[in-house]
Amino acid sequence: MQLVKELLEGNRRALARLISLVENGDPQKYDLLQELYPHTGNSYVIGITGAPGAGKSSLVDRLLKEMRRDGYSVGVIAVDPTSPFTGGAILGDRIRMQDHALDPGVFIRSMGTRGSLGGLSRATQEAIQVLDAFGQDFILVETVGVGQSEVDIVKTADSTVVVLTPAGGDSVQTMKAGIMEIADIFVINKADLPGAERTAAEVGVMLDMKEQYDWRPPVVSTVTLREEGIDKLWRSLQEHRSYLETSGKLHQLRKERVRRELTEQVEHLVKSRVWQQIRSRIPLEDLIEEIVQRRRDPYSAARDLLANIVFPHNDS
Amino acid sequence: MERNRGWGLTMSERKIRVLVAKPGLDGHDRGAKVVARALRDAGMEVIYTGLHQTPEQVAEAALQEDVDVVGLSILSGAHMTLVPRIKELLAGRQMADVPLMVGGIVPEEDAQKLLAEGYADAVFTPGDPLEKIIDWIKEKCRGE
Numbered sequence: 001m002q003l004v005k006e007l008l009e010g011n012r013r014a015l016a017r018l019i020s021l022v023e024n025g026d027p028q029k030y031d032l033l034q035e036l037y038p039h040t041g042n043s044y045v046i047g048i049t050g051a052p053g054a055g056k057s058s059l060v061d062r063l064l065k066e067m068r069r070d071g072y073s074v075g076v077i078a079v080d081p082t083s084p085f086t087g088g089a090i091l092g093d094r095i096r097m098q099d100h101a102l103d104p105g106v107f108i109r110s111m112g113t114r115g116s117l118g119g120l121s122r123a124t125q126e127a128i129q130v131l132d133a134f135g136q137d138f139i140l141v142e143t144v145g146v147g148q149s150e151v152d153i154v155k156t157a158d159s160t161v162v163v164l165t166p167a168g169g170d171s172v173q174t175m176k177a178g179i180m181e182i183a184d185i186f187v188i189n190k191a192d193l194p195g196a197e198r199t200a201a202e203v204g205v206m207l208d209m210k211e212q213y214d215w216r217p218p219v220v221s222t223v224t225l226r227e228e229g230i231d232k233l234w235r236s237l238q239e240h241r242s243y244l245e246t247s248g249k250l251h252q253l254r255k256e257r258v259r260r261e262l263t264e265q266v267e268h269l270v271k272s273r274v275w276q277q278i279r280s281r282i283p284l285e286d287l288i289e290e291i292v293q294r295r296r297d298p299y300s301a302a303r304d305l306l307a308n309i310v311f312p313h314n315d316s
Numbered sequence: 317m318e319r320n321r322g323w324g325l326t327m328s329e330r331k332i333r334v335l336v337a338k339p340g341l342d343g344h345d346r347g348a349k350v351v352a353r354a355l356r357d358a359g360m361e362v363i364y365t366g367l368h369q370t371p372e373q374v375a376e377a378a379l380q381e382d383v384d385v386v387g388l389s390i391l392s393g394a395h396m397t398l399v400p401r402i403k404e405l406l407a408g409r410q411m412a413d414v415p416l417m418v419g420g421i422v423p424e425e426d427a428q429k430l431l432a433e434g435y436a437d438a439v440f441t442p443g444d445p446l447e448k449i450i451d452w453i454k455e456k457c458r459g460e
């Protein structure tokens with residue numbers, strides 16, 4: 001594929017186009033990803049999640065500065081919610097990152113959560129692959145930490161940062177349990193606001209409830225406006241990375257990811273093959289009508305549909 | 317689209333992506349935000365980059381976000397320099413064919429010139445209904 005060739009030569013337009021193709025579920029998507037795959041596996045992925053307004057985009061902006069100072073190239077995927085009513089979205093995370101807009105070592109892409117639950121984490125995962133093949137050393141994924149799909153996205157990250165703020169005071173208790181568990185690092189952002197110490201202490205108490213840690217998540221206070229604590233966050237991220245690398249956990253994580261990917265691919269292929277054959281043979285609308293009228297039932301109908309599916313073993 | 321998913325189709329979820337940018341030194345972005353919200357409500361993904369963007373920042377955001385349409389909101393009166401400059405920077409990024417619309421206070425004469433010289437594909441002024449912008453974008457993105 002021409003686009004893949006161009007991407008591998010460092011063409012940013014090709015990179016942008018390829019992310020769109022995978023995000024839009026283009027029919028060629030898996031052929032493209034297959035071609036990119038040998039060039040992936042070199043990026044380190046960092047997930048940044050937390051409530052809307054917690055300061056995730058501001059933190060990404062500051063982290064970019066640290067990472068660029070150390071000479072790393074960085075890809076950013078910033079996810080904002082799609083309106084469930086209109087299907088539209090305003091993606092505004094770039095506003096806080098515009099200082100890096102012209103830096104050739106930085107590539108920022110905004111994504112809407114769009115339709116489906118599983119769809120988002122897949123689209124994000126695939127965009128990561130494309131940025132990885134492009135050669136970004138780090139990939140930062142910003143997501144709003146409110147639901148299961150965000151937790152899923154974070155599964156694709158090597159290190160996960162959960163961003164809390166002092167606002168409300170009870171943010172720790174109200175955070176989703178699932179989200180608390182995925183944190184490798186806690187950030188208490190807006191540490192300039194009252195209650196920050198208490199929030200940090202609450203996280204500490206929560207962490208103390210578990211007795212043994214291979215990696216105890218550090219709690220880092222930051223003030224993005226004054227660039228406070230960002231160096232500490234960057235250091236914690238690097239420490240977490242070397243912990244994962246030296247303990248063999250990184251390899252384990254990546255094996256899990258491949259296992260999931262392989263499972264999903266098999267399921268995808270089975271599904272699309274099955275439906276292809278069914279659709280080419282059977283007028284589904286008629287069958288549905290029969291079921292609606294109770295002349296048939298969906299259970300035996302499904303079994304009959306599957307009875308004649310063939311899986312030739314010698315096709316590609 | 318959504319309803320087809322159960323049939324195991326990998327439906328292409330083509331969404332129109334629009335960059336709404338404010339190049340130059342204008343003081344506020346109320347108009348740009350109104351347009352951004354209208355486009356969102358029409359089902360589009362709007363990438364909004366905030367105030368005081370340089371032409372280079374606008375073009376680069378358009379590239380990275382792979383938008384289908386670039387929208388510029390310009391109230392400062394600098395449209396005759398900003399628009400051609402941005403068009404040129406887009407062309408330098410293999411994006412010469414991405415439709416570019418301008419919104420703001422643009423005298424009719426200037427609008428005609430921008431259109432005639434191919435710098436802009438549409439110019440909207442504050443009196444234009446939002447539907448006009450939405451329809452224009454949909455028209456431009458049809459059949460892609």
Ligand SMILES: Nc1nc2c(ncn2[C@@H]2O[C@H](COP(=O)(O)OP(=O)(O)O)[C@@H](O)[C@H]2O)c(=O)[nH]1
Binds near residue numbers: 051189191193224226
């Ligand atoms: N007081 C204070 N405000 C902050 C800090 N970091 C970010 N903000 C503000 O919080 C708001 C949301 O920031 P943003 O980065 O967009 O949050 P996101 O929604 O989590 O990406 C903005 O108005 C920021 O200026 C901070 O350290 N202290």
Ligand SMILES: [Mg+2]
Binds near residue numbers: 093
């Ligand atoms: Mg954000």
